[in-house]
Amino acid sequence: MRLLxxxxxxxxxxxxxxxxxxxxFTADAVGTLGDARAALQDADFxxxxxxxxxxxxxxxxxxxxxxxxxxRLPILLLTARDQIRDRVQGLDAGADDYLGKPxxxxxxxxxxxxxxxxxxxxxxAVIDWNGLRLDPARMCGTKDGCEIAFSRREFAVxxxxxxxxxxxxxxxxxxxxxxxxxxxxxxxxVEVHIxxxxxxxxxxxxxxxxxxxxxxxxxxxxxxQP
Amino acid sequence: xxxIRTRLFAILLLATGAIWLSAMGWIQHSTRTEVGYVxxxxxxxxxxMVASLIRRGGGxxxxxxxxxxxxxxxLPDSGPHDFTRQLVCQVWGFDGQLKSESSxxxxxxxxxxxxxxxxxxxxxxxxxxxxxxxxxxxxVMVGDALAMRDRLVHGVVMGLLAPAVLILxxxxxxxxxxxxxxxxxxxxxxxxxxxxxxxxxSPLPETRATSELRPMIEALNGLFHRVEGLRERxxxxxxxxxxxxxxxxxxxxTQAQIATLAPEGATRDRALAQIxxxxxxxxxxxxxxxxxxxxxxxxxxxxxxxDGARILADVADDLAGLAQVRGIAVELDTGLTEWRTPHAAxxxxxxxxxxxxxxxxxxxxxxxxxxxxxxxETVRFSVLDRGPGIARTDRPHVTDRFYRGAANPSGGGSxxxxxIVASAVQAMGGELRLNPRAGGGEQAExxxxxxxxxxxx
Numbered sequence: 001m002r003l004l005x006x007x008x009x010x011x012x013x014x015x016x017x018x019x020x021x022x023x024x025f026t027a028d029a030v031g032t033l034g035d036a037r038a039a040l041q042d043a044d045f046x047x048x049x050x051x052x053x054x055x056x057x058x059x060x061x062x063x064x065x066x067x068x069x070x071x072r073l074p075i076l077l078l079t080a081r082d083q084i085r086d087r088v089q090g091l092d093a094g095a096d097d098y099l100g101k102p103x104x105x106x107x108x109x110x111x112x113x114x115x116x117x118x119x120x121x122x123x124x125a126v127i128d129w130n131g132l133r134l135d136p137a138r139m140c141g142t143k144d145g146c147e148i149a150f151s152r153r154e155f156a157v158x159x160x161x162x163x164x165x166x167x168x169x170x171x172x173x174x175x176x177x178x179x180x181x182x183x184x185x186x187x188x189x190v191e192v193h194i195x196x197x198x199x200x201x202x203x204x205x206x207x208x209x210x211x212x213x214x215x216x217x218x219x220x221x222x223x224x225q226p
Numbered sequence: 227x228x229x230i231r232t233r234l235f236a237i238l239l240l241a242t243g244a245i246w247l248s249a250m251g252w253i254q255h256s257t258r259t260e261v262g263y264v265x266x267x268x269x270x271x272x273x274x275m276v277a278s279l280i281r282r283g284g285g286x287x288x289x290x291x292x293x294x295x296x297x298x299x300x301l302p303d304s305g306p307h308d309f310t311r312q313l314v315c316q317v318w319g320f321d322g323q324l325k326s327e328s329s330x331x332x333x334x335x336x337x338x339x340x341x342x343x344x345x346x347x348x349x350x351x352x353x354x355x356x357x358x359x360x361x362x363x364x365x366v367m368v369g370d371a372l373a374m375r376d377r378l379v380h381g382v383v384m385g386l387l388a389p390a391v392l393i394l395x396x397x398x399x400x401x402x403x404x405x406x407x408x409x410x411x412x413x414x415x416x417x418x419x420x421x422x423x424x425x426x427x428s429p430l431p432e433t434r435a436t437s438e439l440r441p442m443i444e445a446l447n448g449l450f451h452r453v454e455g456l457r458e459r460x461x462x463x464x465x466x467x468x469x470x471x472x473x474x475x476x477x478x479x480t481q482a483q484i485a486t487l488a489p490e491g492a493t494r495d496r497a498l499a500q501i502x503x504x505x506x507x508x509x510x511x512x513x514x515x516x517x518x519x520x521x522x523x524x525x526x527x528x529x530x531x532x533d534g535a536r537i538l539a540d541v542a543d544d545l546a547g548l549a550q551v552r553g554i555a556v557e558l559d560t561g562l563t564e565w566r567t568p569h570a571a572x573x574x575x576x577x578x579x580x581x582x583x584x585x586x587x588x589x590x591x592x593x594x595x596x597x598x599x600x601x602x603e604t605v606r607f608s609v610l611d612r613g614p615g616i617a618r619t620d621r622p623h624v625t626d627r628f629y630r631g632a633a634n635p636s637g638g639g640s641x642x643x644x645x646i647v648a649s650a651v652q653a654m655g656g657e658l659r660l661n662p663r664a665g666g667g668e669q670a671e672x673x674x675x676x677x678x679x680x681x682x683x
Contacts, residue, residue: 009477011474011478011501012473012477014477014481015476019484019487022484051473053469055630080469080470081469103476103479105483
């Protein structure tokens, strides 16, 4: 899941990128509202972690702009001002969640997952598909009673596929899920992770659609299309 | 006198007393004159009456003729005084013989002239009226003793004074009550103020105040307003500072958790390095907050004057470590100035923040120049760097508190540095000039008066 971090403090910004990365997210960081606007135009993000006090204005401005433009992008506000009044103001401005500084990395990751889950219209944290129970919080799953652990990148690919089960996900979309801007994309990485996933989940779990991308195979005896 | 009430009471009492005393003096004087006049008329009438009685009696002044004076009408309103019995009368013939005298009259002749005379006869002073009757050839002299008159005047005056003396304490009590009553608004104000909690800085009601108290209430309300403003500033500063510190703390906590969670050693090491960097930045921010407080509330003690060049050198020395880490050379040029200032506590933080900004903004390998020069009436500290300079759009705001450049955010600043410099320079009565440097970079100058002026209020 690719997230945009809008935070001007370099140490915290770095911590958010790395820390959310450890939880299976791919995070890109910007330090100003201007850069955030540019980033949101350029790339497709699953959600935004937004600081309120930024050098060139308030994060609430960006929030208001996005909501005014009809964007339903999940946004978690991150701020030092955590009085109830400030929280109410932030949530009323259209934020999906609110976290006061300093926060716990695990809580931030959990709230971000919950926020994205709600955005996808799922209530349960655990995703079921074709005999696999996937737990995003722990980046692991169970299939046929066996626990399966995934690496961060394997999980990112699997999550991208399982969010829209049965739909064909293009390779560049998967690559975008895997890498932030700073990282070099290696041409066969997606194939490598698909290969590893097939080894763990069974060869038929993920189907390759030539020239289009990948999709999860339909459960036995049923149509794959939702 | 410390109490307005006592003071007012004393003034009123003294003034009233003085008026009362002069009134008493005036009453005594006029009573004395009036009584004297009435008694004189009485003497005259008695003498004329005696003369007319002698004439009616055939013109012969017998030995009893003088006793007729006893029939003279009593003094009107003379009350219980036995004045009538005190008149004496002598009837002298033109031939110099004493024809008649009343009982109590002295042996000596009472007067030699006609009309009113004062004469001392047999050890007593007499006031005498002499009526000359040429037809009968007699002089009728009627007199009374002056001592007697004084007693009478004294009696009358005392009769008037006694009630006035009794009135005096009553008057004092009334004045005291009136003063108390008159000063009640002051008492009410004092009570209202003393009941106030320290947090209540709402203005006092002005509309119901007396016109004398209104200027004071207005002044008090003005003071309340200023104190409230100051307190609001403090409060917002503290709140802002606390919030500002939360961000680096959040960074530290996040990095610490990464260091705990990260499976790879490289990520852990990187997180630890970030923690070290974060601690440095937080430390700088805390120091700047302390600087800000020190600069905003300068200690006005008479600090000994310190060498300006020395202060600059010390500041540069303090920042040598930072400059080395960043690969910046700091070049000092303090010239031959002997300028000294008592404001070391203001100057040092100002210079440190300017120099620190310059070092942090400079590209690796460049040189930051710090100069001190004396130019006539002023002293100029210049700090020059080859960094990106302050963006044009940021210039009007750079000295605002917590303003971090929007156009060119380095991400490292707290937004306090230049605000500290500006406050310190203002307190020293000087000027901060920020200009783009020729050839790129920023040129910051502190222009200070040679003889330190008191800061403008």
